[in-house]
Amino acid sequence: MTGGAARSEERVRILLVEDDDGDALLVEELLYDTDLPHTLTRCRTAADARRALGSEAVDCVLLDLHLPDASGVETVQAIQQDTHAAIIVLTGLDEPRAGVDALAAGAQDYLIKGKVEPDLMQRAVRYAVQRKQAERANAALQIGRLRAEENARLERGLLPEPLLTSAAVTASSRYFPGRAQALLGGDFLDVVQTDDGQVHAVIGDVSGHGPDAAALGVCLRIAWRALTLGGHRDQQLLRLLEQIHIAERAGSDLFTTCTLITLDPETTTLTLHLAGHHAPLLTTPEGTEEITAAHGIALGIAPGLGGWPATRLALPPRGALTAYTDGLIEGFAEGTGARLGVDGLLRIIDTIRTPDPGAHLDQLIARTRTLNAERHTDDLAVLRLDWNTSTTKQTAGTWRTTP
Numbered sequence: 001m002t003g004g005a006a007r008s009e010e011r012v013r014i015l016l017v018e019d020d021d022g023d024a025l026l027v028e029e030l031l032y033d034t035d036l037p038h039t040l041t042r043c044r045t046a047a048d049a050r051r052a053l054g055s056e057a058v059d060c061v062l063l064d065l066h067l068p069d070a071s072g073v074e075t076v077q078a079i080q081q082d083t084h085a086a087i088i089v090l091t092g093l094d095e096p097r098a099g100v101d102a103l104a105a106g107a108q109d110y111l112i113k114g115k116v117e118p119d120l121m122q123r124a125v126r127y128a129v130q131r132k133q134a135e136r137a138n139a140a141l142q143i144g145r146l147r148a149e150e151n152a153r154l155e156r157g158l159l160p161e162p163l164l165t166s167a168a169v170t171a172s173s174r175y176f177p178g179r180a181q182a183l184l185g186g187d188f189l190d191v192v193q194t195d196d197g198q199v200h201a202v203i204g205d206v207s208g209h210g211p212d213a214a215a216l217g218v219c220l221r222i223a224w225r226a227l228t229l230g231g232h233r234d235q236q237l238l239r240l241l242e243q244i245h246i247a248e249r250a251g252s253d254l255f256t257t258c259t260l261i262t263l264d265p266e267t268t269t270l271t272l273h274l275a276g277h278h279a280p281l282l283t284t285p286e287g288t289e290e291i292t293a294a295h296g297i298a299l300g301i302a303p304g305l306g307g308w309p310a311t312r313l314a315l316p317p318r319g320a321l322t323a324y325t326d327g328l329i330e331g332f333a334e335g336t337g338a339r340l341g342v343d344g345l346l347r348i349i350d351t352i353r354t355p356d357p358g359a360h361l362d363q364l365i366a367r368t369r370t371l372n373a374e375r376h377t378d379d380l381a382v383l384r385l386d387w388n389t390s391t392t393k394q395t396a397g398t399w400r401t402t403p
Contacts, residue, residue, distance in 0.1 A: 011037040012125060013057055017049040017079070018042065018064045018090065023113060027062060027090070027121075034122040046070035046078050053082040059129050060086045063107075065098055072098070076105040086132035088124055108132055160225070162191035168265040169199050169387045172357040174365055176327070176380040185379030186213030186256075187325045188221040192228055197266055200228050203383045204258030205277070205325040212250040219248045220256060234260070238275055238308045242299040255300035259323050261385070268315040268389055273308045275299055278329070278342070281349070283320040288349045290342050320357065320386045327380030328365070331372030340368060357386050 014031070018024040024042055031038060041056070043049040046069050049061070061083065065075050076087060089102040089110040099110030108128035111121070162171040171191045186206025193199045202224045206213040223244045227237055237260065245256050257276035263269075272280070272291065276298025279291045296308030333340045348367045354360050361382055 011039050012129060013059045014038050014040050014062060014125065015049060015052060015058045015060070015085070016040060016042045016062045017044075017046065017067065018062070019044045019067055020064070023064065023090070026113070030116060030118050030121045033118040036122045036125060038125075044068070046075055049079060050082045053079070053085070058083060058085040060088060060125050062088050062090060064090045065095070065102065073101050073105045076102050076107050080106050084132070084136060086125075086128035088128050159189055160221070164191065164193050164199065166193055166197060166199065166265050168389050169193070169263065169385060170357065171201070172361055172384045172386070174361045174380075174382050176365065176369075185209050186217040187327070187379045187381035188217040189381055189383045190221050190225050191383070191385070192225055194229065197264070199261075199263040199265065199385065201261040201263070201323070201383060201385060202228075202258055203261075203277070203323040203325065203381060204256055205379070205381070206256045207254050209379065213254070216245065216249055216254065216256070220245060220258075233262070234271075234273060234310060235306065235308050238273060238296075238299070239306060242303060245299045246303055249300065255298045257298045257325075261321065261323065263315070263321070263385060263387065265387055265389055268317060268387070270313050270315050270321070272311040274311075275308055276301070278324065278326065280321050280323040281342075281346070282315075283322065283349075284316050285318070288322075288346060290346070315387070317390065318388045320384055322382065322384045324382045325378075325380060327378035328368055328382060330378055331368055333371055340371060344371075357384050360384070 016024060016027055018027065028040060028042075031040060041052060041058075043052050044067075046067050049063075052058070053061075061079060063075060063079060065072055067075060070078055076089065079087060086109075087102075087107040089099055089107045091098045091102075091110055091112055099112070102110050108131050109124050111124055159173065159175055164171060173189050175187065175189070177185055186208060188204050188206075189202070191199065191201045202221070204217065204220060204224075206217045206220070220241060223241060224237070227240055232240060238258075241256075241258070245254075255276070259275070259277040259280060260273040261280070262271040272293050274293055274295045276296070279293040279295075281288050282291050291311070291313070293311035294309035297305060329340050329342055329345050331340050332338065333344050345364075345368070348364060351367075352360055352363050354363065361384055365380065365382065
């Protein structure tokens with residue numbers, strides 16, 4: 001049934017839940033006499049109402065508290081499970097407390113049968129719908145605040161401040177969660193410099209997305225920093241990280257890939273351990289290329305198997321090392337339908353001319369994301385270490401996260 005006043009205003013979709021034909025007719029006539037543009041659907045039982053709410057959009061439910069299959073406040077609670085619509089309870093003259101109890105249970109308003117005029121009906125419906133919309137908006141804002149706070153906590157855990165004391169080495173990083181409004185994913189980064197002058201770095205990727213992966217990433221990152229500062233190195237360090245991974249993971253199917261990097265500024269040498277992860281890229285005055293390195297198995301794939309061989313190489317006096325998670329290269333290349341891959345990444349790097357490490361990462365990521373055009377949405381993390389053994393000016397590392 002459609003309301004009598006035809007106006008350009010959007011119609012309010014009303015569901016009347018009333019088993020008494022006489023009372024239902026009165027409600028229909030009251031609505032017809034208002035200026036409220038509306039559509040009206042009627043159900044006789046709570047079960048019918050719940051089915052209707054599951055199949056059609058409703059703005060307001062006019063709900064009798066005495067139905068064949070539900071009675072009292074429990075009726076409001078049953079209907080609320082299936083709708084975000086405003087609920088106005090219809091009570092009898094001899095039920096002075098029923099309306100108040102219904103409000104406490106979550107209804108937006110109540111009307112007493114036999115004491116309702118068209119103007120009151122119209123105001124009640126309009127205000128109830130507006131109040132419900134305001135409640136939902138406030139709830140969404142609260143969820144947004146909580147998500148932002150949680151993201152901030154995870155960000156601090158996944159992307160700590162680098163601990164660098166040498167003027168010869170700087171660290172830069174960027175981080176993009178894979179999905180809009182998503183929690184930070186399971187990618188993690190860290191850089192520390194130990195008392196012997198060596199710079200240690202890790203980049204890792206916990207399989208999966210969401211809070212479980214992010215929590216495990218935070219745990220592994222913190223464990224790596226503590227173990228590294230405590231003197232653990234190489235395969236021993238990876239074995240301990242795998243034990244922590246297994247103990248802390250939410251499911252047996254989660255695994256973690258990571259790269260351990262040890263850079264000695266004094267001797268300009270590099271040691272790599274790859275656990276199921278991509279080899280880093282080495283940039284020198286001659287250009288950029290992927291390092292040829294020995295590979296080991298990801299953490300958690302075959303617990304206890306071990307086998308993470310070291311790759312050692314001499315470095316030039318000046319250069320950069322770029323380590324990344326697979327979100328950087330698994331996106332699609334423009335117009336080809338193929339993945340970007342390492343070769344495509346190197347082609348992009350060849351076109352970037354800025355000497356600033358942070359700006360270089362920004363341009364690199366912007367190009368890969370533009371080519372991909374959001375067709376692949378994995379998390380993305382990049383870590384870049386720059387060194388210059390003739391540098392005497394102290395500079396700080398920089399992290400950046402883009403949600």
